Amino acid sequence: MKQTQLIMGMPITIEVAERNTDAARHLDDTFTYFRAIDARYSTYKQSSEISKINNGLPIDQWSDEMKTVLALCEKTREETGGYFDIRHDNKRDPSGLVKGWAIRRAANRLLRRKVKNFYIEAGGDIQTYGFNENGEPWKIGIRNPFNMSEIIKILAVRSEGVATSGTYIRGDHIYDPLHPGKTIQRVKSLTVIGPNVYEADRFATAAFAMDIAGVSFIQSKPGLEGYMITDDGIATYTSGFERYVVNA
Amino acid sequence: MKKYILGLLVGVVFLAYSTVLRHQHSASIIAPATLSKKNSSSSSSSTSTSSNASPSTNSSPATVQYKDGTYQGSVANAFYGNVQVSATITSGKITSVDFLQSPNENPNSIYVNQQADPFLKQEAIQAQSANVSIVTGATFTSQAFVQSLTSALNQAKQG
Numbered sequence: 259m260k261q262t263q264l265i266m267g268m269p270i271t272i273e274v275a276e277r278n279t280d281a282a283r284h285l286d287d288t289f290t291y292f293r294a295i296d297a298r299y300s301t302y303k304q305s306s307e308i309s310k311i312n313n314g315l316p317i318d319q320w321s322d323e324m325k326t327v328l329a330l331c332e333k334t335r336e337e338t339g340g341y342f343d344i345r346h347d348n349k350r351d352p353s354g355l356v357k358g359w360a361i362r363r364a365a366n367r368l369l370r371r372k373v374k375n376f377y378i379e380a381g382g383d384i385q386t387y388g389f390n391e392n393g394e395p396w397k398i399g400i401r402n403p404f405n406m407s408e409i410i411k412i413l414a415v416r417s418e419g420v421a422t423s424g425t426y427i428r429g430d431h432i433y434d435p436l437h438p439g440k441t442i443q444r445v446k447s448l449t450v451i452g453p454n455v456y457e458a459d460r461f462a463t464a465a466f467a468m469d470i471a472g473v474s475f476i477q478s479k480p481g482l483e484g485y486m487i488t489d490d491g492i493a494t495y496t497s498g499f500e501r502y503v504v505n506a
Numbered sequence: 507m508k509k510y511i512l513g514l515l516v517g518v519v520f521l522a523y524s525t526v527l528r529h530q531h532s533a534s535i536i537a538p539a540t541l542s543k544k545n546s547s548s549s550s551s552s553t554s555t556s557s558n559a560s561p562s563t564n565s566s567p568a569t570v571q572y573k574d575g576t577y578q579g580s581v582a583n584a585f586y587g588n589v590q591v592s593a594t595i596t597s598g599k600i601t602s603v604d605f606l607q608s609p610n611e612n613p614n615s616i617y618v619n620q621q622a623d624p625f626l627k628q629e630a631i632q633a634q635s636a637n638v639s640i641v642t643g644a645t646f647t648s649q650a651f652v653q654s655l656t657s658a659l660n661q662a663k664q665g
Contacts (some may be wrong), residue, residue, distance in 0.1 A: 260639075273639075341517055382643045400644030402633065410631045412638055422642045449642055477625050495623040504636075 261285050266296045266357070268381035274368075275375040275391040284373055288364050292380070295360045298324070301351050312349045331355050338464035338475075358421060358459025361385050365455070377450060378455075383421040384456040403446035403487055411449075411485065411493075412504040419455030423448050423466035424487075443469050449485045450476055451502055457482065470494075572598050572662040578606065579658035592656040 259281035260273035264392045272288050274281040298321070300306045305325055307315070321466050331352050334342045344352045361378050365385040368376055375388030377396055386396040393415050399409035403424050411418065426446030452458035461482055465472030476484030483499040578654045583592045590606040 280622060312548065343519050377640060379640055382641065384640055384642055397638045398640045398642055399634070399638035401641050402631065409634045409638060409641065410633055412636055426644065442579050473626060492628055493631050494626050494628050
């Protein structure tokens with residue numbers, strides 16, 4: 259059973275590949291969870307806790323969960339040499355971390371309810387568990403950054419997290435208004451496979467900001483594999499990436 | 507010798523051109539027509555394409571009229587940074603979309619690891635024909651772009 263809903267400004271898809279479970283209830287429950295996450299962390303909602311914090315809510319009124327998430331953001335900032343930073347214009351925006359974190363939490367909730375074969379995908383970031391309805395590994399396509407309707411790689415995964423950071427703005431020649439003369443990123447897309455979507459997502463986000471050094475950074479992290487596509491249509495990938503690749 | 511002078515001249519003109527480009531602070535123009543075309547072309551056999559930009563013969567009162575001017579869109583979050591565009595309307599049509607902010611403002615992002623990593627491998631990307639139900643790919647920059655552009659156009663509607 260598979261369903262897609264638009265939450266947190268992006269399509270979220272959940273598929274439960276089990277006949278004997280109460281799949282519909284699991285889907286409903288998981289979507290409800292994502293709506294609660296959106297209500298707390300959306301910087302677009304004035305009523306969200308993060309908006310209140312950005313508007314001066316005293317720290318003793320922050321929720322424990324928020325403190326945990328902001329601590330994870332700080333930890334990630336340190337682990338990525340400052341490339342992952344949620345602070346812009348004196349405001350905090352943890353959404354770059356919350357997406358992967360929320361998918362992983364939602365997946366763990368399903369696991370606790372004895373659901374073993376499913377995937378959750380939110381805005382191109384994916385957590386898979388077990389097998390698909392045919393009893394095969396889940397297959398994930400990497401989108402062509404030069405042609406949104408095309409797949410350029412197929413991965414077979416079981417219980418992994420996959421996330422992609424990238425830019426698909428067409429025209430390709432974007433000039434940075436704040437740093438005239440600076441060439442914008444050569445990297446069009448960077449896909450990371452990790453032990454779970456939280457790790458994959460936060461490291462994909464940080465590595466993307468490192469431009470073409472990003473894939474070396476992923477190579478240096480145990481347990482992570484990466485596939486980086488540059489503006490010349492060339493992919494550079496880490497040493498262990500190929501074991502996930504399915505030849506179509 | 508003449509070739510040298512010619513080559514030098516071409517080089518200088520190119521440099522001047524690229525300098526001008528860089529100081530325009532603008533991105534390539536993406537009109538909504540291009541966006542909708544891109545969407546419709548992905549479903550290959552569909553013939554009926556209802557365009558958002560140019561209302562058809564329906565005498566619906568909801569015909570969108572944009573007033574001339576330049577409108578700043580809202581700042582939209584693209585996860586690793588913000589996207590903000592401005593839309594310029596001339597004679598009721600979008601004539602340019604410029605980036606006021608793009609998600610590459612991290613001053614450190616020009617850092618490039620010069621040392622070749624011996625573990626990395628390379629290949630040219632190639633389209634795959636197989637169908638997959640799960641797709642990974644970044645969509646957020648473009649979504650943020652659309653969001654910012656939409657807010658700019660909403661202002662244009664209200665005048």
